[in-house]
Amino acid sequence: MNKITITHGNGGKQTHELIEEIFYKSFKNPYLKNTDGAIINLKNPNIVVSTDSFVVKPIFFPGGNIGKLAITGTINDLAVMGAKPLYITAGFILEEGLEVSSLKEIINSMAKEIQRHEIFFVAGDTKVVSKGEADSIFITTTGIGILLENHPLGLESINDNDVVIISGTIGDHGSALYLKRNNLDFDANIESDCNSVYFPIEALLKECKTIKIIRDPTRGGLGTVLNEFVQGQKWGIEIYEDQVPIKDEVKGICDLLGIDVFHLACEGRFVFVISESEKDKAMNILKKFPLTENASIIGKISSKYPERVVLHTRIGGKRILDMLSNEILPRIC
Amino acid sequence: MNKITITHGNGGKQTHELIEEIFYKSFKNPYLKNTDGAIINLKNPNIVVSTDSFVVKPIFFPGGNIGKLAITGTINDLAVMGAKPLYITAGFILEEGLEVSSLKEIINSMAKEIQRHEIFFVAGDTKVVSKGEADSIFITTTGIGILLENHPLGLESINDNDVVIISGTIGDHGSALYLKRNNLDFDANIESDCNSVYFPIEALLKECKTIKIIRDPTRGGLGTVLNEFVQGQKWGIEIYEDQVPIKDEVKGICDLLGIDVFHLACEGRFVFVISESEKDKAMNILKKFPLTENASIIGKISSKYPERVVLHTRIGGKRILDMLSNEILPRIC
Numbered sequence: 247m248n249k250i251t252i253t254h255g256n257g258g259k260q261t262h263e264l265i266e267e268i269f270y271k272s273f274k275n276p277y278l279k280n281t282d283g284a285i286i287n288l289k290n291p292n293i294v295v296s297t298d299s300f301v302v303k304p305i306f307f308p309g310g311n312i313g314k315l316a317i318t319g320t321i322n323d324l325a326v327m328g329a330k331p332l333y334i335t336a337g338f339i340l341e342e343g344l345e346v347s348s349l350k351e352i353i354n355s356m357a358k359e360i361q362r363h364e365i366f367f368v369a370g371d372t373k374v375v376s377k378g379e380a381d382s383i384f385i386t387t388t389g390i391g392i393l394l395e396n397h398p399l400g401l402e403s404i405n406d407n408d409v410v411i412i413s414g415t416i417g418d419h420g421s422a423l424y425l426k427r428n429n430l431d432f433d434a435n436i437e438s439d440c441n442s443v444y445f446p447i448e449a450l451l452k453e454c455k456t457i458k459i460i461r462d463p464t465r466g467g468l469g470t471v472l473n474e475f476v477q478g479q480k481w482g483i484e485i486y487e488d489q490v491p492i493k494d495e496v497k498g499i500c501d502l503l504g505i506d507v508f509h510l511a512c513e514g515r516f517v518f519v520i521s522e523s524e525k526d527k528a529m530n531i532l533k534k535f536p537l538t539e540n541a542s543i544i545g546k547i548s549s550k551y552p553e554r555v556v557l558h559t560r561i562g563g564k565r566i567l568d569m570l571s572n573e574i575l576p577r578i579c
Numbered sequence: 580m581n582k583i584t585i586t587h588g589n590g591g592k593q594t595h596e597l598i599e600e601i602f603y604k605s606f607k608n609p610y611l612k613n614t615d616g617a618i619i620n621l622k623n624p625n626i627v628v629s630t631d632s633f634v635v636k637p638i639f640f641p642g643g644n645i646g647k648l649a650i651t652g653t654i655n656d657l658a659v660m661g662a663k664p665l666y667i668t669a670g671f672i673l674e675e676g677l678e679v680s681s682l683k684e685i686i687n688s689m690a691k692e693i694q695r696h697e698i699f700f701v702a703g704d705t706k707v708v709s710k711g712e713a714d715s716i717f718i719t720t721t722g723i724g725i726l727l728e729n730h731p732l733g734l735e736s737i738n739d740n741d742v743v744i745i746s747g748t749i750g751d752h753g754s755a756l757y758l759k760r761n762n763l764d765f766d767a768n769i770e771s772d773c774n775s776v777y778f779p780i781e782a783l784l785k786e787c788k789t790i791k792i793i794r795d796p797t798r799g800g801l802g803t804v805l806n807e808f809v810q811g812q813k814w815g816i817e818i819y820e821d822q823v824p825i826k827d828e829v830k831g832i833c834d835l836l837g838i839d840v841f842h843l844a845c846e847g848r849f850v851f852v853i854s855e856s857e858k859d860k861a862m863n864i865l866k867k868f869p870l871t872e873n874a875s876i877i878g879k880i881s882s883k884y885p886e887r888v889v890l891h892t893r894i895g896g897k898r899i900l901d902m903l904s905n906e907i908l909p910r911i912c
Contacts, residue, residue, distance in 0.1 A: 255910075257798020258842070258903030283629025283660050283722075285731050288621065296616025297721060298704045299670035301713075327616050337632035337719035339672070371631045371719075375910055379714040380634075386670035386704075386719035388630060389616075398618050465590020509591070570591030577588075577708055 250344040255374025272357035273367040284368035292393040294329035299386040303577040310440030313352035317359040318442040320389040325444040326460040329391035335369040339384040342377045404458045408547040409525045413516045413538040415491040420510030434495040441514030446535045456521035466570040469508035472555045473569040482551030487560045491540045509570040511578045583677040588707025605690035606700040617701035625726040627662035632719040636910040643773030646685035650692040651775040653722040658777040659793040662724035668702040672717040675710045737791045741880040742858045745850045746871040748824040753843030754832045767828040774847030779868045789854035799903040802841035805888045806902040815884030820893045824873045842903040844911045
């Protein structure tokens with residue numbers, strides 16, 4: 247078995263072989279049975295569910311692959327809702343001709359993240375389409391978790407002068423993909439930030455009681471997420487460009503190619519709003535995790551600019567930061 | 580907005596428009612918020628989860644479309660596990676150029692099934708890939724439900740002489756797809772059986788206490804599912820061909836094309852094993868539902884043929900019915 251063939255999707259013998267030899271070996275756990283689904287037990291009734299489809303291209307990129315991304319992406323969606331991930335499912339759409347060795351590497355990356363988070367893979371499905379009807383592999387994951395605290399996060403509790411914190415450098419994932427996709431070589435060693443943000447968020451929610459909202463700035467980047475926050479609100483957000491952590495290489499690429507770094511995707515970052523009184527405590531917690539050691543207070547809630555995200559630029563000017571409204575780079579996740 | 584463009588997948592303005600105008604309108608409910616997931620509340624801790632990816636081709640076929648199939652397929656996976664579906668999520672992968680009118684029709688079919696079952700669409704995601712990188716639309720759904728009874732179904736409780744019942748004619752979906760895909764016109768008016776089997780299963784589980792296992796014979800057909808039952812068991816299954824309901828048109832097509840009807844997919848049928856003592860009660864319940872009025876007792880559990888499915892043919896012979904081991908027809912679901 248070197249390449250995926252159309253018979254691997256027939257639901258019969260070959261599908262069973264594929265599942266036994268590749269999926270089941272990596273994902274084995276007491277919940278995963280040879281049936282159409284799984285029975286799980288959740289005593290806590292505050293269940294959080296999130297789903298995401300992953301079509302990233304190329305499927306292997308500096309810092310990760312589609313498998314790692316499919317698990318961490320859904321874990322992150324639960325984490326930013328204030329939930330601890332417990333169970334995950336995945337639907338695979340495979341293109342005929344996919345190298346089985348690539349599939350194994352992807353599955354292994356998924357299994358590694360699953361184990362690291364002590365979650366369970368509880369249900370899966372695999373379809374195979376003919377050559378040219380999909381692009382290598384698409385993965386859709388659904389995560390199920392429970393709320394860490396008894397109240398969900400929300401925009402309602404946001405007040406003037408609350409601060410906005412980003413957990414690390416922005417634009418790494420987007421620019422790594424951009425370079426890899428276009429075979430550009432700037433002598434730039436940029437890796438995707440593709441990573442789970444669960445553990446720092448868990449620590450923050452345990453220690454800080456005034457976190458208002460958390461989001462992961464994936465597609466559309468930080469600019470889009472901040473605009474989602476302010477939509478329909480009586481307040482806006484002021485961001486100070488010189489406080490936003492951006493790697494020099496990322497800055498260089500954005501300048502060269504005319505891309506706004508605020509619209510470049512991150513896949514291992516989160517942005518959150520917290521009351522001014524707890525900002526130092528939050529920063530101290532973040533500094534303890536290697537993933538979030540570059541966290542920075544980048545701005546504040548401001549009733550001066552309702553429904554707007556205003557960027558105070560490095561050179562002392564001001565500009566409105568908008569949502570992404572064109573496609574810079576399709577298939578970044 | 581006539582066709583899906585690559586900017587509909589950017590995560591920014593156009594994605595928001597697509598979600599607002601098409602998805603949100605059809606799926607609106609109190610759980611569906613503009614966040615990365617949903618918080619649901621489940622007091623019953625016996626939760627059942629199932630996931631399935633749908634790549635059916637063509638996306639519109641006699642008797643249904645990929646949207647109806649994506650909802651009923653996952654509802655059926657929960658139903659055959661003895662669960663009542665409560666919540667559903669969907670990940671959409673759209674090919675650039677997809678007609679927005681087609682997408683609307685698909686979404687409407689999904690919404691109709693969702694409403695009919697009084698379930699909630701709680702989380703979704705949409706990705707767009709360039710022309711030629713996918714085929715129109717792929718949908719992955721995940722269903723969350725609770726067990727109808729307090730014990731899960733399982734093969735352990737199966738005994739000699741338990742009976743095997745199929746809920747209706749077999750091979751309708753597979754042959755409808757085959758005809759449509761190959762533009763064959765046999766003057767045959769075959770429609771897919773694409774449908775939810777939840778309501779008859781709910782009624783059966785309420786009234787009958789000796790149902791051992793239920794399955795929906797989708798990919799690989801009835802032959803594959805029955806073989807999954809007998810794997811590693813001390814018993815086998817005897818099936819009587821003249822008791823298996825098959826439409827004349829389906830029989831004709833299978834004879835003409837040399838396809839084994841036992842390997843053709845159904846998408847609105849279930850097969851179950853029940854103790855002999857309750858077979859009449861079960862049949863009476865099934866006769867009350869239009870969807871299952873052609874239900875039939877097709878065979879029995881038999882220790883004479885361990886690990887085998889033996890078919891007593893119409894002409895008085897016997898043959899081993901095996902799992903599907905080639906691909907008759909890719910992308911039937």
